[in-house]
Amino acid sequence: MKIRGIIPAMVTPLNENGINEEGTRKLVRHLIAGGVHGLFILGTNGEFHTLSKEEKIQFAKIVVDEVSGRVPVFAGAGDIATNKVIELVNEFTKIGVDAASIITPYLLKYTDEELIHHYRVIAEQTTLPIILYNIPPNTRNFINRHVFSELLKIDSIIGIKDSSGDLENFKGYLELNHREDFSLLMGSDSKILEALQLGADGSVASTANVVTKTDVAIYEQFVAGNIEQARQAQASIDDFREACKCSTIPSGLKYCLRAIGQDVGLPKLPVLDLTKEEKQQVDQVLQKYVQAEGFTLKVEQ
Structure with a gap:
């Protein structure tokens, strides 16, 4: 499987009972209508670290069902x-995650x-294709050139999402990769175009929500x-990226989605919701994207 294109690092819609099924289905439809090339669920912006195993399985089932084969689904x-x-990988295999x-x-x-x-x-103990996820600022662990070159030898490992923010590191992966079936995906939204110009296959982008x-x-x-x-x-998403940095992940992103009508x-x-003042600042930034994206804003008090 060759992975290409823009793949949103999808948030996990929640309510007081846990996973919000209708909110999830609505967001999936919204993203596919926007032309995305896949969905990346249960990542950092998907709050995987706060969810139970049961919630992860429930969420993956809903997403796979709603997608219905239209785009590939990659699950953390x-x-x-x-x-x-x-x-968990073996549970995802049963569900039909790609x-x-x-x-x-x-x-x-x-x-x-x-x-x-x-x-x-x-x-060795799973059959599902694997995508490596490198984000050393969050994990304290780094997939360096030695580790990467060894993992390239494993056929079922088919790609890497690099969220190190280090283009030199990404170049190193590109130089070492000798497999046509292996995908290199940029995980830093500010560097999507630079990565593509270097030879990346696509990007897992939180802003694509x-x-x-x-x-x-x-x-x-x-x-x-x-x-x-x-x-x-690429330059036009800079203001949005900065707006989402006003709070802890994924608070800003979830507020923006609520503001455009996603439950x-x-x-x-x-993690706390944005303050009233932060919401007002983000609303001003979102106004810049109304025409290009075709959404309407719902202001929260």
């Missing part, structure tokens, strides 16, 4: 313990050999050879 199965990852994204173990700092062994054991058409345009204009239009689309609820505690 990462955990600190190797055996827990294996259990690939499992596996973040590096977190909390402790692991050796290169421990990371390699972690992924190797998972691959809201400025969906704009993010898709970065990729599609690049593929069409319209570099200036792609550059303009995604609040983030799980301890």
Whole structure:
């Protein structure tokens, strides 16, 4: 499976009872209508770290059902313990997820050999394709060149999402990759076009939850050879990116989605909703995207 294009790092719609099924289905329809090339669920912006195993399985079932084969679904199965990852990947296989994204173990700092062994054991005891997820600022662990080159030898590992924010690191992956079936995906929204120009296959982008058409345009204009239009689309998401940084992930993103009519609820505690003043500032930024995205704003008090 070759993964290409813009893939939203989808938020998890929640309500007082847990997973919001109707909110999830509505958001899936919204993203597919915006032209996305896949859905990346249960990642950092999907609050995977706050959800129970049962909630993750429930959410994945809803998404896969609503997508109904229109785009591939990639689901986060990462955990600190190797055996827990294996259990969840095998559950996702039954559901019909297309690939499992596996973040590096977190909390402790692991050796290169421990990371390699972690992924190797998972691959041996599962059948679902695996996407590596590198985000060292959050996990304290880094898929370096040595680890990457060893994991490339495992056929069921088919890609990597790099959210290190380091283009030199991404270049290193590109240089080492010798497989035509392996996808390199940029996980830092500010660097989508730069990564594509280097040879990336696409991007897993949190901003694509809201400025969906704009993010898709970065990729599609690049593929069409319209570099200036792609550059303009890339530059145009800067204000939105900054607006979402006003609070802890994914509070700003969830507020923006509520503001455009998506019933995604609040983030799980301890993350708090935006303050009234922060909402007002974000509303001003969202106004800039109304015409390009075709949404209307619903102001919260």
